[in-house]
Amino acid sequence: MVAADQASGLEALRDLRAARRRRYAEQVDWIETLYRMYLGVILGGWGLALISGALADVRVDRHTVEQIHRYGPATLGLVVAAAVAGGLRSGARGGPLVLEAADVQHVLLSPVDRGAALRGLAVRRLRTAAFVGTVVGLIVGNFAFRRLPGPTAEWLLFGGVFGATVAVSGLASAMIASGRGIHRVAVSVVCVLIVGWSLADLFGHRVTSPASMLGELALWPLDHAGDSFVLPAAGLVVAALAAGFGISGLAGTSLEAALRRAGLAAQLRFAVTTQDLRAVILLRRQLASETPRSRPWLRLAPAEDPQRAIWRRGWRSFLRWPLVRVARVCALGAVAGLALVAAWQGTTPLLLVASLALMVAAFDAVEPIGQEVDHPTRLVLLPVGSGELIRRSLVAPVVLMAGVSLIALVAAIAAGAPGPLIGVLVVTAVPTAVLSLCCAAVSVTNDPYAYALAPQIGYLQTGLPVALVIIGVGGPVLAARQAALHGTSALGVAVACEFVVLPICLGVIAWLRYRTAKRFPVGS
Amino acid sequence: MTRTKRKRTRPAASDPAVLVAHGLRREYDDLIALASLDLRVPPGELIALVGPNGAGKTTLLGIAAGLLDPSHGTIHICGDPAGSLPARAHTSYIPDTPVFYQDLSLGEHLEYIARLHGAPDWPDRASQLLEQLGLEQWRDKLPTQFSRGMRQKASIALGFIRPFSLLLADEPFDGLDPPSRGVLVEMLRTAAGSGAAVIVSTHRTEIADISSRCIALHDGEMVYDGPPDRSVIAGAA
Numbered sequence: 165m166v167a168a169d170q171a172s173g174l175e176a177l178r179d180l181r182a183a184r185r186r187r188y189a190e191q192v193d194w195i196e197t198l199y200r201m202y203l204g205v206i207l208g209g210w211g212l213a214l215i216s217g218a219l220a221d222v223r224v225d226r227h228t229v230e231q232i233h234r235y236g237p238a239t240l241g242l243v244v245a246a247a248v249a250g251g252l253r254s255g256a257r258g259g260p261l262v263l264e265a266a267d268v269q270h271v272l273l274s275p276v277d278r279g280a281a282l283r284g285l286a287v288r289r290l291r292t293a294a295f296v297g298t299v300v301g302l303i304v305g306n307f308a309f310r311r312l313p314g315p316t317a318e319w320l321l322f323g324g325v326f327g328a329t330v331a332v333s334g335l336a337s338a339m340i341a342s343g344r345g346i347h348r349v350a351v352s353v354v355c356v357l358i359v360g361w362s363l364a365d366l367f368g369h370r371v372t373s374p375a376s377m378l379g380e381l382a383l384w385p386l387d388h389a390g391d392s393f394v395l396p397a398a399g400l401v402v403a404a405l406a407a408g409f410g411i412s413g414l415a416g417t418s419l420e421a422a423l424r425r426a427g428l429a430a431q432l433r434f435a436v437t438t439q440d441l442r443a444v445i446l447l448r449r450q451l452a453s454e455t456p457r458s459r460p461w462l463r464l465a466p467a468e469d470p471q472r473a474i475w476r477r478g479w480r481s482f483l484r485w486p487l488v489r490v491a492r493v494c495a496l497g498a499v500a501g502l503a504l505v506a507a508w509q510g511t512t513p514l515l516l517v518a519s520l521a522l523m524v525a526a527f528d529a530v531e532p533i534g535q536e537v538d539h540p541t542r543l544v545l546l547p548v549g550s551g552e553l554i555r556r557s558l559v560a561p562v563v564l565m566a567g568v569s570l571i572a573l574v575a576a577i578a579a580g581a582p583g584p585l586i587g588v589l590v591v592t593a594v595p596t597a598v599l600s601l602c603c604a605a606v607s608v609t610n611d612p613y614a615y616a617l618a619p620q621i622g623y624l625q626t627g628l629p630v631a632l633v634i635i636g637v638g639g640p641v642l643a644a645r646q647a648a649l650h651g652t653s654a655l656g657v658a659v660a661c662e663f664v665v666l667p668i669c670l671g672v673i674a675w676l677r678y679r680t681a682k683r684f685p686v687g688s
Numbered sequence: 689m690t691r692t693k694r695k696r697t698r699p700a701a702s703d704p705a706v707l708v709a710h711g712l713r714r715e716y717d718d719l720i721a722l723a724s725l726d727l728r729v730p731p732g733e734l735i736a737l738v739g740p741n742g743a744g745k746t747t748l749l750g751i752a753a754g755l756l757d758p759s760h761g762t763i764h765i766c767g768d769p770a771g772s773l774p775a776r777a778h779t780s781y782i783p784d785t786p787v788f789y790q791d792l793s794l795g796e797h798l799e800y801i802a803r804l805h806g807a808p809d810w811p812d813r814a815s816q817l818l819e820q821l822g823l824e825q826w827r828d829k830l831p832t833q834f835s836r837g838m839r840q841k842a843s844i845a846l847g848f849i850r851p852f853s854l855l856l857a858d859e860p861f862d863g864l865d866p867p868s869r870g871v872l873v874e875m876l877r878t879a880a881g882s883g884a885a886v887i888v889s890t891h892r893t894e895i896a897d898i899s900s901r902c903i904a905l906h907d908g909e910m911v912y913d914g915p916p917d918r919s920v921i922a923g924a925a
Contacts, residue, residue: 176803184791269787270797270846273754274804275777419755419771 173276181284215513216306222510224311232312232386238366240326240379245362247334248375249355253488255341256351257453258421261285261414265426272419279415286339286411293331301327301382307513309385318385325400326382333378333403339410342417371395374402425451439626440612442534445527456484474553478532478560489528496525497568501575501589507638508585508645515638518572522596523633525568526604529561534608537680544684551681555673558605565597584654588644591658592637595665599636602672603629609676611683632672636665705730706778706854706885707752711761714747714908721747723908724761731853734880735887736895738921739905745889746784748905749856752887753781766853777805780852784859784889786843788831794818794842795827798849805850817845820871836863844872848879855879855886873898893918 224232254260261282263272271281305323309316341351361373371380377399384396428451435443449455460483467476503518533554536543543550573589581589607629615622640661644654707729714722722744729735737745750756751763754771765775788797795814802810818824821841826834831842840863847855857876861869869892877898880886888895896902896916904912904920912920 172806173804176800179803180792180796180800184789187791264789265787266789268755269781269783270789270801271804273776273779273781274801274850275773275806276804277773418757420750420757423755 170275170277173274174280177271177276177281212303212306216310222311223313224510228509229313229386232383234369235366236383236386237371237379238362238369238376240382241365241371241373241376242359242362242379244330244333244375244378245359245373247330248337249359251334251337252341252346252351252355252358254452255338255343256346256348257451258342258418258425259451260289260335260338260342261417261422261425262429263422263426265423265430268419268423268426272422277415278417279412282414282417283411286414290332290335290407290411293335294328297327297329297331298324299327301325301330307511311510312386314385314387322382322384326378329378329381329400329403332407336403336406336410340406340413342421343410343413343415345416345418374399378403435612438612438616439610439622441527441610441626442537442608443612445534445608446538452488454486454488456481457486460484474556475560478557481532481535482529482560482564485528493525493528493568494571496521497571498575500525500568501572501581502579504572504589504641505576505579505581505585507641508581512642515641516634518641519600519634519637520630522565522568522572522600522637523604523630526561526565526600526633527608529564529568529601530604530608532561533557533605537609540684549681550684551677551679554605554609554680555677558601558673558676561605562598562601565601566594569593569597584644584648585641587655588641588658591655592640592662592665595662595669596637598669599665599672600633602669602676603633606672606676606679609680609683629672632668636668640665707763707765707887709752709761709763712748712751712758712763713760714744714751714756715759720908722751722758722905725908725910727903727910729854729885729887731883731885732880733885733901734876734899735885736899736902736916736921737887737889737905738891738902739911742907743905744908745905746858747908749781749858749887749889752854753779753856755781778853780847780850780855782843782847782855782857782860784862786831786839788839788842790830790832792830793828794823794831794845797831797842797846801846802849807850810849813849814845817848820875821845821868822871837865837868840864841868844875848875852879853884855884857886857888859889859891861890861892869894891921893921896921 251260263282263285267281272278301323302320303323304327305319305321308323309319312319340346346354358373358375362375365371365373365376371377377395379399381396381399384393428447432444432447432451435447460480462483464476464480464483467473500518500521503514503521507514507518536553536557543553546553548556569589570593573586573593576589577586607626610625612622615625640658643661644658647657648654705728707727709725709727712722712725712727713720725744725748737748739745747756751758752765752770754776757771763770766778768774768778770779792800798814798817799810802814807813815824818827821844823838823841823845826838826842831839834842840860844857844860847857847860855876860872864872873894876886876888880898880900888899896918899916902912902914902916902920903910904923914920
């Protein structure tokens with residue numbers, strides 16, 4: 165009764181996929197697509213050139229070049245190690261491939277070699293990751309050659325190669341962990357070892373780990389006369405081997421995880437399409453199996469004063485954060501601090517990194533408010549207006565974000581931030597915490613369908629909070645830096661800037677309160 | 689969810705059973721969905737798998753199909769570990785929620801799945817199935833646009849289009865009208881009559897009329913394994 169024929173099964177798979185591609189291609193308006201691509205490339209390239217020219221960053225001095233020589237490869241190696249560790253963690257939870265539920269049900273349950281069935285998808289994912297990595301690497305290279313010595317073409321070339329390699333390494337690690345069914349505990353141990361090796365390289369001023377070797381590859385244009393290309397080439401070989409090893413083990417991918425991811429990814433795509441940021445955050449957490457702790461880090465006694473109930477509710481939420489979220493928020497604070505130091509020293513684009521790191525941390529900190537909005541029925545049945553409730557719910561997250569700002573400050577001091585910058589960071593810590601938190605709160609409480617018929621307003625609704633954080637975080641630091649360069653008081657300029665930032669914060673809070681009360685009117 | 693390596697112990701080569709499970713256990717964190725189940729299903733047997741919601745029926749069928757990994761124990765289909773390539777060739781699974789590609793018509797689904805499984809006579813078989821299930825006019829339509837009952841019938845057709853030694857049907861009667869339920873009963877009876885082992889998870893008592901054995905689960909434990917009995921099925925449901 166059973167007729168299993170591997171070759172004919174694979175042939176059927178190829179035929180069907182080819183037919184689906186043809187059908188998809190027939191439905192695509194190629195003129196429109198090419199026009200959009202043309203606009204994207206032209207506008208993106210033009211925007212990048214404009215920003216690069218406008219920033220006009222100064223060239224680094226000899227001392228800084230020596231510092232980069234000493235610490236650069238291991239620091240960039242740490243980025244590679246983080247990408248690999250992230251990939252391994254994702255793989256242990258079933259990533260990185262996202263299949264259609266129908267493919268899991270019909271193809272992976274059929275007597276066709278799963279490795280062969282998944283290979284095409286995996287190669288496409290690697291190709292896309294390499295492309296995105298190359299573009300990011302080219303952008304970074306574009307900024308690097310303006311400040312660092314070395315030929316322009318080499319900075320672009322090696323930036324692109326490094327970006328592609330980081331992306332491929334992360335993805336390949338995920339494929340290895342997923343396909344080989346590596347247990348989460350083992351993955352955690354490997355992650356600690358990989359990151360630890362890079363840290364040891366960083367503090368020991370050596371290049372011994374493959375990640376640091378790739379870091380050396382990225383900095384090859386800096387001053388490579390007389391250097392050997394053996395170590396960077398070894399890093400590339402390790403990344404290529406990892407990709408091959410990842411692809412060869414795809415047959416072991418867990419169907420259970422694939423099915424779970426298929427459902428979540430479909431919802432995630434829809435949430436991204438509708439710009440429903442809250443749904444994106446929740447689904448991303450589900451994909452990463454990031455759930456609240458059943459036992460809190462610390463159990464808070466019930467509040468005797470009813471006025472403190474909302475404050476306690478916020479802290480109860482934070483005290484159930486899983487370790488990975490605690491680590492992520494701390495790391496984001498540290499990244500923000502380090503980026504601000506580098507921006508102060510002349511690499512202005514890193515202000516963007518600092519702002520976005522704080523915004524992402526704020527998306528975690530705003531969780532208690534997100535929970536209130538997720539349960540609108542309960543929200544409107546409370547004996548307090550929904551706008552007022554949300555306003556009072558901001559207090560605990562703002563305190564948490566002030567802690568993140570403090571981490572940024574400590575990281576900046578550890579990275580050797582000059583006195584004026586430390587003063588600026590102290591002055592801006594609280595306003596930065598309030599602004600990033602309030603903007604994150606506005607983003608997660610947006611009604612994604614409010615502007616379904618006017619998508620341009622929807623884009624504005626999504627983009628404005630991010631723009632405000634970039635202006636509110638980057639603006640004072642940039643102005644203070646310029647003041648320091650011209651010999652005036654950086655601190656005084658930063659204080660003056662905060663007189664602009666604080667009214668923006670108050671405006672955002674007022675808007676949040678008004679809009680929430682309007683959206684959930686019963687209890688108001 | 690942690691994954692546990694399955695032991696590669698095979699049942700005796702002379703064992704003619706289609707499905708053999710030993711100490712099969714599945715946990716979801718603190719929840720035990722299936723508690724140390726031993727099961728042997730010979731060819732030609734039609735088993736009614738009954739039990740209340742959360743009893744472990746879908747988990748058992750998912751493990752047998754190779755979709756879920758057991759936490760402990762072993763399960764073999766025709767002598768090969770469930771989920772392995774030879775076992776997949778023997779096993780047809782009709783899920784409780786029909787799953788379709790969004791861009792393929794019902795006819796294209798049938799062709800694709802039949803070819804994946806190397807079914808040589810699929811065009812005739814497809815026509816026969818569509819006629820049996822009253823889906824002839826729907827052959828060129830997209831199943832994702834079907835009603836609940838039509839989707840269920842399409843899913844049944846996909847389960848029967850390919851050859852199998854073991855048919856696992858999870859709540860296949862859900863959403864079907866009475867005539868369609870009758871057709872499905874007949875199809876299940878024919879499959880078992882032709883030598884396949886059939887396991888049907890259901891709450892419907894009419895399965896007692898055609899099944900040769902009834903297994904009742906409760907909180908992951910097997911609480912009944914014997915001849916079909918309407919009272920057992922009704923009680924379990």
